Amino acid sequence: MRHLGVLARIRLDDAEVERLTGQLDAIVDNIAKVSEVATPDVPATSHPVPLENVYRADVVGTPLTVAEVLQNAPDAADDRFRVTAILGEEQ
């Protein structure tokens, strides 16, 4: 569960870990249910209405202005987004 928290970038406290661990069973139940009919001969459907080769012509559109790009930035400097250090200490 802690590993899932790391993968999903959500800090989980002990209570949350405990509560969520119990709920993984729901997923396991769903898997068991689905497995009853999801046999190898059944193809998977990833798009409910099948389409293919949907493309855009290579024609330049209008980019956002820098002001629009940074409009909601929690922190910015030099026309870029500013984030705190990515790795704490030298490895």
Added chain:
Amino acid sequence: MTDLTRLSAADLAAKLASREVSSVEATQAHLDRIAAVDGDVHAFLHVSEHALQAAADIDRRRAAGEELGPVAGVPLAIKDVLVTTDMPSTSGSRILEGYMSPYDATVVARSRAAGLVPLGKTNMDEFAMGSSTEHSAYGPTHNPWDLDRIPGGSGGGSAAAVAAFEAPLALGSDTGGSIRQPAHVTGTVGIKPTYGGVSRYGAIALASSLDQVGPVTRSVLDGGLLHDVIAGHDPHDSTSLDEAWPSFAAAAREGARGEVLKGLKVGVITELPDSGFQPGVSASFRASLDAMAAQGAEIVEISAPHFEYGVAAYYLILPAEASSNLAKFDSVRFGMRVNVPGGTVEDVMAATRDAGFGDEVKRRIILGTYALSAGYYDAYYGSAQKVRTLIQRDFTEAFEKVDVIATPTAPTTAFRLGEKIDDPLQMYLNDVTTIPANLAGVPGISIPSGLSADDGLPVGIQFLAPVREDARLYRVGAALEALLEDSWGGPLLDRAPKLGEVR
């Protein structure tokens, strides 16, 4: 003067077109109504400061003799899942508080182009995860029929807004029933179009392969009018269908004449158990079928053996896609940031997502992460996608025998706020009737079928049609609506308690 907020969108549009009423008057009436009742209902997260200006613009253009569309000047409520340039878009989440989009969702842009006047943004379960609107970070919406009850979800705000006469039209989004189930519990009309029939561009994604934007209204015709505005191919959405859609408003008008019921084959699913359905819901459903049969419709039992696997498949696919779609909320480019003194950006992301997401969202992200993580993709997500194939086959076979399928829209009427919030499995079961349409991509409509005899609360009937046959739903829905309103002596919502007088 008539209360402009009680008019249907179609009637209001007619008065606007004939210049009997101005858009500013109509918009002001709705803003006044919001001011009067939304303190109780809490359908809106944001009321637009630009509505009157937009309305005045429409009036000016009409006065200048400009050819305007059929709904120009009619006010519109917009679910907060849709991004807008002139109002914040939060998707009901704290993590997006105050977020301003640099672009409009395609459906919003088309609505503006059609002259609809955005009134505000409506409340919803956070990131559209829920069936009660109780999972909004900004507090629940209350059902106008009984303020102690849920308005459904995730689009409870849009449904409550039209049910409370705060707006004649609203936009919603439906991933597993989020348009249809709120319609059911609020006595309104909700349509989930064919997947790809309406653009998803600018709809903050929950589960990309299930999400669909659609109309929330008080009548089938109004639904058709709004659907006509938002439908059609959008090059910004790869999954958008390149179709020439017929006019859904025309289909509704045609259906209201009633001939469509003669010889119509209506499928009823054998496997849907009566148990689990509230008796008043079942009774209302059967009464509607009887009314249709009396007009010459043929009720046919059909088998859909894989529908019962739908909920399990849905709760594998949805969290998986959602866990990925919601990864973008990381404090870097927009939204909340929780600083962690001495921490790295990884710590900041984790702390932000912990503080910014509600429990239900965190739960589904974690479950989805689990369902996709190392080696489980095939067993989990992949198997669930196979169930979609099986459900599609059920639909295909059924539609060889019948024109539409009918179900109660949801198993129960509106439950009390807080009643089921800690029982996620029970909440999940609420979606059993609506989910198959999202898994298979077929269109669905919910219209009021009456009040439940047990509790006097609204009940909806759902019709499903084959992919691309949305117009059929408008014909059938409008026919039954006309029949029922005849028997009731007016719209069901006329029987809703007057707000402001209930307490």
Added chain:
Amino acid sequence: MAKDKLMDFDAALELFEPVLGFEVHVELNTKTKMFSSAPNPADPANHTAGPNTLVRPVDMGLPGSLPVVNEQAVRYSISLGLALGCSIAPWSRFARKNYFYPDLGKNYQISQYDEPIAFEGEVQIELSDGTIIDVPIERAHMEEDAGKLTHMGGSTGRIQGAEYSLVDYNRAGVPLVEIVTKPILGAEHRAPEIAKAYVSTIRDIVRSLGISEARMERGNLRCDANVSIRPRGQEKLGTRTETKNVNSMRSVERAVRYEIQRQAAILAAGGTITQETRHWHEDTGMTSPGRPKSDADDYRYFPEPDLLPVVPAPALIEQLRAELPEPPVARRRRLKGEWGFTDLEFQDVANGGILAEVEATIAAGASPASARKWWTGEIARVANAEGREASDLVSPADVAALQLLVEAGTLTDKLARQVLEGVIAGEGTPQQVVDARGLAVVSDDGALIAAIDEALAAQPDVLAKIQDGKVQAAGAVIGAVMKAMKGQADAARVRELILERAAQ
């Protein structure tokens, strides 16, 4: 950074067998990005764009945004797949690779996973001794690039020790093709050379297709080199490392050599190799450990629900196949014959990665010999000294123009080198540099004769020697005259005139 122990290369090869593998990322030079209509920074038209000026909503993962595939990028990818000898998948699709990183707007990369557009190919490369080697290709798939992080604060400007980082999403969404080889066995002592030859062959292929500028120093072409070694006689492959940040052909060669020597030293001392990414440092010529492979590498791939399958029409594939340029090895053989170079001369050009430049210079009017002389001589010298790619310094058209000025007698070789310096410094075309710097040869005999007479007068003994028939004595006068003319004279003409004056 602690210094790694290295084993002598030949000694390492005696004990261990190296196994190579490469992941090369090619940025396509389409007008727009892979999934948005934002201008593509890998298109030369956009090289000077400021930060965050080439961004559409999907490039920065704005809520509600959706990707739409660039058709040209798909065609380019098919062409590249075909040029790599791959089969083109009749049906492929995109997948999401989920991981959090601030340069990734959506916190997933749209890539291809188990269904790449091209698979199972083979690329012929030629080594300096003419040996041809087949490099087996596992797959080539389409994906999008990430944005650019700049690490601020701290002493090094590197990620370690930085206080904060700045993110620019211009590069986010640039179309990439990632080419993955199968393990390359039997490389032996030629492993470093194979590495370089492979990457330069990929560069030649994408340039001849016209689908990428393929400039390593600009990141258009990026190579991750996988290196493992195994004790002689051992069946099982050793643990590999993946060296990133290798930004030049020369570095590819050096990095592979370094890793072989480093791993050999560890294994010989009884240690074990850690599976990890390593970073190549151009300045020190060393690699340093990056992130070890960990739990965080669980990418949770799943089919991208916002995009649809890529199902290229067989007719399109055949059309693109018919349009393929000549493969690099065949092209080299042909050019060698056409140009009449000796083996050694041709290798000089080919190994310098300047085949295309020499070819274009010849096409612009220079003789093969002079084109070769410029590119392997003065231009290569400057490139080496400045640590840049020769092709970046000057255009083939300018080199041909320079050579024509020499042949017309406007420039001496020495003057021409000065003009080249001006061209490299961005002062304009050769003619513009000649004009601006006033570097043309003094072809006015009157001025030369005046200088000669002055020099002869100053050295009467030399004049006597010349008149005595000791013609080589003229050299001293030539030197004086050239000095007086600041080098802007044709030495041969000066010599002729000296002999004429002395005879009078």
